[in-house]
Amino acid sequence: MAHDLPGVPVPDLGHIHAQLTQPALGSRRLGWMALGADGAPFGVAGLRVFTSPGQQHLAEVELHVDPAYRRRGTGSLLLAAAVAACRSENRRSLIAAAPADGPAEAFSARWGFRRALTVDHCTLRFDEIDEAGLLQMADAQHPGYRLAGWTGTVTDELADAFAAAKNAMNDMPLGEMDYGSVAWDADRVRAMAKVVADRGDALLTIAAVQHDGTMAGYTEILLPQGSGPRAQQYDTAVVPAHRGQGLGLWVKAAMVRRLRAEYPDVVEIETDNAEDNVHMLAVNHALGFRSYRRTRELQLGLPLV
Numbered sequence: 202m203a204h205d206l207p208g209v210p211v212p213d214l215g216h217i218h219a220q221l222t223q224p225a226l227g228s229r230r231l232g233w234m235a236l237g238a239d240g241a242p243f244g245v246a247g248l249r250v251f252t253s254p255g256q257q258h259l260a261e262v263e264l265h266v267d268p269a270y271r272r273r274g275t276g277s278l279l280l281a282a283a284v285a286a287c288r289s290e291n292r293r294s295l296i297a298a299a300p301a302d303g304p305a306e307a308f309s310a311r312w313g314f315r316r317a318l319t320v321d322h323c324t325l326r327f328d329e330i331d332e333a334g335l336l337q338m339a340d341a342q343h344p345g346y347r348l349a350g351w352t353g354t355v356t357d358e359l360a361d362a363f364a365a366a367k368n369a370m371n372d373m374p375l376g377e378m379d380y381g382s383v384a385w386d387a388d389r390v391r392a393m394a395k396v397v398a399d400r401g402d403a404l405l406t407i408a409a410v411q412h413d414g415t416m417a418g419y420t421e422i423l424l425p426q427g428s429g430p431r432a433q434q435y436d437t438a439v440v441p442a443h444r445g446q447g448l449g450l451w452v453k454a455a456m457v458r459r460l461r462a463e464y465p466d467v468v469e470i471e472t473d474n475a476e477d478n479v480h481m482l483a484v485n486h487a488l489g490f491r492s493y494r495r496t497r498e499l500q501l502g503l504p505l506v
């Protein structure tokens with residue numbers, strides 16, 4: 202990963218261990234390793250098999266071959282194993298994310314994947330923030346709405362409202378991705394928080410809530426292993442009926458302020474958005490996020506046999 206994703210923090214052992222032992226919500230994980238005659242590994246593949254209703258047609262593959270061992274057919278062998286597993290799991294779509302314009306794009310084109318989406322990755326470095334501008338955005342008046350924030354599992358009184366707001370993510374632009382959609386309820390929201398906590402990560406949320414308890418929008422930040430220099434943006438969503446009032450910018454600005462106050466080790470946030478998600482990109486640019494790399498979401502249709 203250090204070779205292929207310069208500038209992206211390489212996950213440490215604890216992170217990899219958590220990834221292997223704590224599958225993401227609504228999925229199972231299969232894995233393969235390519236080993237040399239001496240038993241040393243030089244390639245790995247992981248397959249996320251989605252299990253939630255609405256996504257049972259889908260699997261996601263991740264492949265890594267040591268740069269010193271490439272162009273010898275290893276990636277192809279690992280992919281063949283993953284595709285065979287997709288067949289036995291009755292999957293019709295296999296997706297993968299790859300750095301734009303790198304070897305993985307050529308590799309995936311060779312095997313019939315097509316580009317479904319280009320994703321723009323941006324970072325916001327805290328030492329480059331316009332302080333006055335940030336405070337103005339975080340303290341903006343939004344009559345009828347208040348901010349609510351929590352860490353980990355949502356409070357019981359906001360759980361149903363949060364699940365309803367999460368369903369607003371289902372209209373996120375996904376290009377030609379056959380991603381399906383999942384319905385959120387309070388139990389699923391709690392289950393997701395538990396998966397994150399069991400992995401050792403911290404999930405911070407800030408929401409805009411109306412006085413009757415309706416949630417109009419929210420933003421989530423993940424702190425890998427509870428802290429570290431780079432925070433990862435998870436969802437940001439504003440429910441359609443509440444869009445166009447600056448609530449997305451408000452909750453995100455409030456989150457930046459909270460991170461800076463409560464987590465002094467965090468120096469930047471990374472976020473990724475579909476290249477055509479103009480509203481989210483506009484919010485991010487207003488906050489000071491800058492593009493630094495692109496990835497592609499690739500998709501392979503698997504004929505069902």
Ligand SMILES: CC(C)(COP(=O)(O)OP(=O)(O)OC[C@H]1O[C@@H](n2cnc3c(N)ncnc32)[C@H](O)[C@@H]1OP(=O)(O)O)[C@@H](O)C(=O)NCCC(=O)NCCS
Pocket residue numbers: 205262263264265266267270271272273274275276277278297298299300303304305306307308309311
């Ligand atoms: C993508 C990756 C797994 C390919 O592994 P690999 O073992 O080199 O792949 P293979 O040897 O099986 O390549 C099969 C074919 O793919 C194509 N291909 C692979 N790498 C290529 C490159 N750098 N340029 C052009 N074509 C390429 C070729 O057609 C190749 O056949 P050929 O060597 O006979 O011409 C490897 O480059 C990698 O680990 N990349 C970084 C991690 C990554 O981005 N993973 C994708 C996330 S899913």
